[in-house]
Amino acid sequence: xxDYPAAETAVLLVDPLNEFLSDGGKLYPYTEPIxxxxxxxxxxxxxxxxxxxxxxxxxxxxxxxxxxxxxxxWNFLNPSHKGARDLRLFEAGSFGVQVHPDVAPxxxxxxxxxxxxxSGFAGTDLDFLLKQRGxxxxxxxxxxxxxCIDSTGRYAVELGYHATLISDAIxxxxxxxxxxxxxxxxxxxxxxxLTTDQFLGMxx
Amino acid sequence: xxDYPAAETAVLLVDPLNEFLSDGGKLYPYTEPIxxxxxxxxxxxxxxxxxxxxxxxxxxxxxxxxxxxxxxxWNFLNPSHKGARDLRLFEAGSFGVQVHPDVAPxxxxxxxxxxxxxSGFAGTDLDFLLKQRGxxxxxxxxxxxxxCIDSTGRYAVELGYHATLISDAIxxxxxxxxxxxxxxxxxxxxxxxLTTDQFLGMxx
Amino acid sequence: xxDYPAAETAVLLVDPLNEFLSDGGKLYPYTEPIxxxxxxxxxxxxxxxxxxxxxxxxxxxxxxxxxxxxxxxWNFLNPSHKGARDLRLFEAGSFGVQVHPDVAPxxxxxxxxxxxxxSGFAGTDLDFLLKQRGxxxxxxxxxxxxxCIDSTGRYAVELGYHATLISDAIxxxxxxxxxxxxxxxxxxxxxxxLTTDQFLGMxx
Amino acid sequence: xxDYPAAETAVLLVDPLNEFLSDGGKLYPYTEPIxxxxxxxxxxxxxxxxxxxxxxxxxxxxxxxxxxxxxxxWNFLNPSHKGARDLRLFEAGSFGVQVHPDVAPxxxxxxxxxxxxxSGFAGTDLDFLLKQRGxxxxxxxxxxxxxCIDSTGRYAVELGYHATLISDAIxxxxxxxxxxxxxxxxxxxxxxxLTTDQFLGMxx
Numbered sequence: 001x002x003d004y005p006a007a008e009t010a011v012l013l014v015d016p017l018n019e020f021l022s023d024g025g026k027l028y029p030y031t032e033p034i035x036x037x038x039x040x041x042x043x044x045x046x047x048x049x050x051x052x053x054x055x056x057x058x059x060x061x062x063x064x065x066x067x068x069x070x071x072x073x074w075n076f077l078n079p080s081h082k083g084a085r086d087l088r089l090f091e092a093g094s095f096g097v098q099v100h101p102d103v104a105p106x107x108x109x110x111x112x113x114x115x116x117x118x119s120g121f122a123g124t125d126l127d128f129l130l131k132q133r134g135x136x137x138x139x140x141x142x143x144x145x146x147x148c149i150d151s152t153g154r155y156a157v158e159l160g161y162h163a164t165l166i167s168d169a170i171x172x173x174x175x176x177x178x179x180x181x182x183x184x185x186x187x188x189x190x191x192x193x194l195t196t197d198q199f200l201g202m203x204x
Numbered sequence: 205x206x207d208y209p210a211a212e213t214a215v216l217l218v219d220p221l222n223e224f225l226s227d228g229g230k231l232y233p234y235t236e237p238i239x240x241x242x243x244x245x246x247x248x249x250x251x252x253x254x255x256x257x258x259x260x261x262x263x264x265x266x267x268x269x270x271x272x273x274x275x276x277x278w279n280f281l282n283p284s285h286k287g288a289r290d291l292r293l294f295e296a297g298s299f300g301v302q303v304h305p306d307v308a309p310x311x312x313x314x315x316x317x318x319x320x321x322x323s324g325f326a327g328t329d330l331d332f333l334l335k336q337r338g339x340x341x342x343x344x345x346x347x348x349x350x351x352c353i354d355s356t357g358r359y360a361v362e363l364g365y366h367a368t369l370i371s372d373a374i375x376x377x378x379x380x381x382x383x384x385x386x387x388x389x390x391x392x393x394x395x396x397x398l399t400t401d402q403f404l405g406m407x408x
Numbered sequence: 409x410x411d412y413p414a415a416e417t418a419v420l421l422v423d424p425l426n427e428f429l430s431d432g433g434k435l436y437p438y439t440e441p442i443x444x445x446x447x448x449x450x451x452x453x454x455x456x457x458x459x460x461x462x463x464x465x466x467x468x469x470x471x472x473x474x475x476x477x478x479x480x481x482w483n484f485l486n487p488s489h490k491g492a493r494d495l496r497l498f499e500a501g502s503f504g505v506q507v508h509p510d511v512a513p514x515x516x517x518x519x520x521x522x523x524x525x526x527s528g529f530a531g532t533d534l535d536f537l538l539k540q541r542g543x544x545x546x547x548x549x550x551x552x553x554x555x556c557i558d559s560t561g562r563y564a565v566e567l568g569y570h571a572t573l574i575s576d577a578i579x580x581x582x583x584x585x586x587x588x589x590x591x592x593x594x595x596x597x598x599x600x601x602l603t604t605d606q607f608l609g610m611x612x
Numbered sequence: 613x614x615d616y617p618a619a620e621t622a623v624l625l626v627d628p629l630n631e632f633l634s635d636g637g638k639l640y641p642y643t644e645p646i647x648x649x650x651x652x653x654x655x656x657x658x659x660x661x662x663x664x665x666x667x668x669x670x671x672x673x674x675x676x677x678x679x680x681x682x683x684x685x686w687n688f689l690n691p692s693h694k695g696a697r698d699l700r701l702f703e704a705g706s707f708g709v710q711v712h713p714d715v716a717p718x719x720x721x722x723x724x725x726x727x728x729x730x731s732g733f734a735g736t737d738l739d740f741l742l743k744q745r746g747x748x749x750x751x752x753x754x755x756x757x758x759x760c761i762d763s764t765g766r767y768a769v770e771l772g773y774h775a776t777l778i779s780d781a782i783x784x785x786x787x788x789x790x791x792x793x794x795x796x797x798x799x800x801x802x803x804x805x806l807t808t809d810q811f812l813g814m815x816x
């Protein structure tokens with residue numbers, strides 16, 4: 001049996017947002033060099049199209065859309081909370097919080113509640129919705145390598161899922177961040193690291 | 205020291221929605237007898253006003269707003285999922301999913317992500333947002349006694365919170381449901397059962 | 409297909425302990441009337457034997473074994489924590505914390521970490537271990553109806569499991585507690601309420 | 613006010629085990645070069661002694677002690693599960709699963725349930741026990757940098773805690789692993805990275 005039976009596998013896109021991936025996104029200047037070098041958007045597009053053709057579930061885990069004052073009264077803002085607040089990232093209704101049009105959601109996809117920090121599972125219904133569909137394998141891509149991608153992968157493993165990283169369908173602000181996730185961490189905690197081509201070659 | 209210091213206590217309203225509490229709400233015919241008998245809306249209003257005056261945090265845990273097709277492909281719908289689907293409860297944009305106007309949210313209140321089932325904590329950011337404000341005591345009211353109220357209280361205790369039920373600021377479909385939560389269950393797992401007057405008398 | 413395919417179903421025994429079920433258990437005086445009336449131990453035995461024969465997984469969720477001082481420094485003891493402390497319930501190494509010999513664990517059974525309060529899922533590895541075995545349906549029995557049984561069932565549903573109560577393989581301190589769980593609550597949140605005979609009749 | 617008030621702060625030791633830190637530990641050959649270079653054990657000892665003197669809580673999050681057959685029937689073993697099984701790591705009753713004697717637990721310390729994978733919070737009662745003591749800040753040290761330390765830190769942040777890494781009271785199998793956690797990841801998701809001396813200098 002394939003490691004990725006269609007009925008049990010979801011491609012899980014974490015923050016595939018214009019903010020990171022599109023000209024005009026507020027973080028695009030930071031991700032552009034890596035995204036261009038690895039072909040993140042083109043690979044995400046092929047990944048999602050191939051997965052849809054093979055009948056896999058597509059799931060989206062998107063970052064909190066800020067409406068102003070969201071962090072007022074918090075005791076312990078972490079760097080990503082401060083960045084979101086101070087740089088006005090992920091503003092509700094903005095271009096940045098839209099999913100990149102090449103991997104736009106379709107009816108029937110899983111849309112998890114928005115996450116506040118890094119893990120797509122923390123404080124959301126992602127685990128519940130995956131379980132309701134009988135999904136026990138997640139294939140993770142999106143942004144940003146060493147924060148949301150890494151954290152979502154770690155949570156997936158702790159929750160009992162099989163967790164695969166698509167190493168050329170992610171981006172980050174530096175090669176060090178890419179290396180930390182792809183070469184150092186995921187091989188220590190996850191189940192597989194594959195390129196888009198390798199993964200698509202394993203489907204049907 | 206009071207059991208309810210203002211900086212550490214939130215009044216947590218679970219599903220204080222028109223669907224349950226207002227003429228025209230789809231479940232109001234079922235809750236109206238109990239709600240009228242105990243004065244649920246009037247007590248909720250006094251509870252929230254008193255808590256605001258005393259400087260407590262107000263938190264809202266609201267049910268998922270259905271947009272159609274939300275339960276497609278699910279393996280295991282429970283009775284509340286089936287009811288929401290079949291009776292078209294909690295429809296996004298409807299009168300029913302609005303908070304009752306007498307206890308409407310104000311800027312600065314905690315608005316947790318919507319819950320799919322019964323516990324305001326399950327698959328939501330409620331615990332995270334309470335922690336970020338330093339809240340460790342929750343005072344629970346709303347609907348429906350033996351489902352969302354009871355489940356949210358049980359989760360609160362398991363998560364380490366002090367959990368109080370306001371016995372006359374809830375409603376249910378039958379007196380048996382009220383009794384199960386107020387007289388049988390909460391005294392077994394929770395920290396306190398108080399009327400609105402008793403609780404307000406302990407503030408300031 | 410059966411609602412209870414062997415490879416996907418676990419009989420989940422919550423606190424099937426001598427403390428509740430055996431002469432000499434500290435809580436047995438409180439559960440004995442109900443346990444005798446419904447035949448709890450005999451039904452638990454038939455339930456587990458039938459499930460083992462049919463190839464189902466058996467899982468145990470057991471209460472924390474107290475070693476003395478366990479609750480020192482806690483902010484918010486609930487009634488069950490206070491009871492355990494003051495009545496010296498569930499003492500490590502005692503007769504009371506042993507599983508009733510008629511339903512003793514066998515090699516290969518799932519043994520979840522002990523729980524502190526009521527839900528067998530809260531603060532334990534039960535969900536993780538069930539997932540690692542591919543279990544998505546739980547059939548719950550044990551003690552005490554309106555505390556651990558009810559809470560474990562609520563968590564199961566919130567986590568995406570199909571949750572069945574075996575109504576004559578549980579016990580409680582009063583008929584009100586039994587009624588609250590069997591007749592009022594489980595039908596509102598769970599997927600099925602069956603007797604031992606009804607459930608066994610649905611297996612292979 | 614200090615960032616680390618004694619009543620609200622715990623030094624959280626993740627896997628400070630002989631297996632990693634002592635001659636004879638099965639993983640010590642892999643951690644010894646880094647542990648010697650940074651002085652991990654000596655720093656852990658000073659960290660814990662200083663924290664005890666200042667009145668902070670000490671908490672332990674220890675890895676699952678294997679008893680044989682623990683991973684039988686699991687669907688998705690990750691690399692650390694396979695390593696534990698195949699190399700017979702963390703065997704119950706062995707020298708390796710004992711806490712290093714220089715930082716041995718004392719009565720009143722928090723002892724969380726054992727974790728199966730990397731995060732000290734996942735599938736354990738750690739969050740519950742910290743909350744019961746009113747702890748909202750954790751200061752993390754132990755092993756191994758990019759697995760258990762990194763994962764425990766990520767969970768702490770997602771759960772609403774202030775999370776500090778003690779960069780010279782951890783160890784790993786390579787400098788790349790240390791760098792990934794200390795220089796790349798923690799500064800992206802956590803609240804502080806301090807040496808033992810820096811942290812102790814901030815207490816009382």
